[in-house]
Amino acid sequence: MADQTQSKPMHKVEYEKQQHKEEMKHQVLTFALMILFTLIAFGMVVMEVNSYFIIPTLIILAIVQVAFQLYYFMHMKNKGHDMVALMMYGGAAVALLTIITFTSIIWW
Amino acid sequence: MSHEDVLNPKHMPHDPEKATLEGKNKFLGFWFFLGGETVLFASLFGTYLALNGSTQGENTPEHLFGLELVFIMTMLLLTSSLTSVYAMYHMKNHNFGKMQTWLAITVFLGLAFLGCEIYEFYHYIHEYGFTFRSSAFGSAFYTLVGFHGGHVLFGLSWITALLLRNRKRGLNLYNAPKYYIASLYWHFIDVVWVFIFTVVYLMGKVG
Numbered sequence: 023m024a025d026q027t028q029s030k031p032m033h034k035v036e037y038e039k040q041q042h043k044e045e046m047k048h049q050v051l052t053f054a055l056m057i058l059f060t061l062i063a064f065g066m067v068v069m070e071v072n073s074y075f076i077i078p079t080l081i082i083l084a085i086v087q088v089a090f091q092l093y094y095f096m097h098m099k100n101k102g103h104d105m106v107a108l109m110m111y112g113g114a115a116v117a118l119l120t121i122i123t124f125t126s127i128i129w130w
Numbered sequence: 131m132s133h134e135d136v137l138n139p140k141h142m143p144h145d146p147e148k149a150t151l152e153g154k155n156k157f158l159g160f161w162f163f164l165g166g167e168t169v170l171f172a173s174l175f176g177t178y179l180a181l182n183g184s185t186q187g188e189n190t191p192e193h194l195f196g197l198e199l200v201f202i203m204t205m206l207l208l209t210s211s212l213t214s215v216y217a218m219y220h221m222k223n224h225n226f227g228k229m230q231t232w233l234a235i236t237v238f239l240g241l242a243f244l245g246c247e248i249y250e251f252y253h254y255i256h257e258y259g260f261t262f263r264s265s266a267f268g269s270a271f272y273t274l275v276g277f278h279g280g281h282v283l284f285g286l287s288w289i290t291a292l293l294l295r296n297r298k299r300g301l302n303l304y305n306a307p308k309y310y311i312a313s314l315y316w317h318f319i320d321v322v323w324v325f326i327f328t329v330v331y332l333m334g335k336v337g
Contacts, residue, residue, distance in 0.1 A: 038222075039223060042219055042222050042223055045219075046219045049215050049219075050212075053208070053212045053215075057205075057208065060201075060205075064332070067197065067332045067335050076336055077333055077336060080333060083328070084328040087324050088321050088324050088325070091211065091320060091321050092317075092321065095211055095212075095215050095317050096314055096317045096318075105158055106161040109164070110161070110164065110165055110168070112165055113166065113168035114168060116169045117168045118172070120169060120172040120173050120176050121172050121175055121176040121179065122176075124173065124179070125176055125180045128176075128180070129176075129177060129180035129181055
């Protein structure tokens with residue numbers, strides 16, 4: 023373990039560290055945005071915003087927040103995640119069908 | 131790559147979690163599993179959405195839920211998601227000690243979340259007499275939220291086991307994929323919670 027940096031050129035190690043730092047910055051920003059979305063969602067309900075659009079707005083906020091989580095925290099934006107995207111979008115599509123089926127046909 | 135190289139690598143690659151074939155397989159296999167989990171939770175959400183109107187009395191979502199506790203729980207879980215991101219950041223920089231520390235903080239936050247949830251259920255049962263058998267809404271609620279709580283408990287046990295088992299080993303190419311996948315699982319728990327606080331609690335309050 024001690025000679026792990028010697029086998030790699032120093033400038034490459036530095037470059038990778040810089041890259042990780044950059045990614046971490048994006049992730050902290052993502053976290054701030056997720057907190058913001060959460061505050062807006064709770065705020066709308068606490069202040070009893072009386073609108074026809076409140077439920078669609080809450081759902082859109084949740085979907086955006088989840089997209090941030092998947093793409094930044096779980097690295098789906100990085101290379102080599104094509105198969106992952108296929109699985110998750112496939113899962114999401116079946117999930118949507120499942121919810122529609124359960125609410126319209128199965129439990130009525 | 132020989133077994134010795136995996137356990138005691140001469141140099142750590144850029145992505146230690148995907149440097150071996152086993153690591154790559156774990157990574158892909160775990161995302162397959164998460165795709166399946168999405169559908170599993172969708173069926174519980176579908177059931178909840180269809181049955182939350184069948185309340186059999188005055189224990190309705192609007193009457194039961196308190197947003198303060200849910201907000202605290204949301205913040206705890208969201209923060210624990212960030213701390214596990216920090217842990218993976220230190221893993222990529224090959225800093226084993228800091229990775230372990232951040233994961234320990236993650237476990238601590240997760241335990242706080244679980245404590246809140248147990249308190250919440252206890253409160254509903256003892257103050258309101260609202261149980262699994264009270265109504266269709268009760269069954270759907272406890273199944274959905276309890277299933278998520280079960281995932282939290284499993285995730286906590288998983289991460290704790292990794293922390294204890296590897297504490298003297300240091301980071302290598304054998305355990306890096308295990309850590310990475312456990313952190314993916316932890317993020318997924320937060321993904322599900324985002325939909326739970328939106329669909330169950332916030333939409334329950336809106337009515």
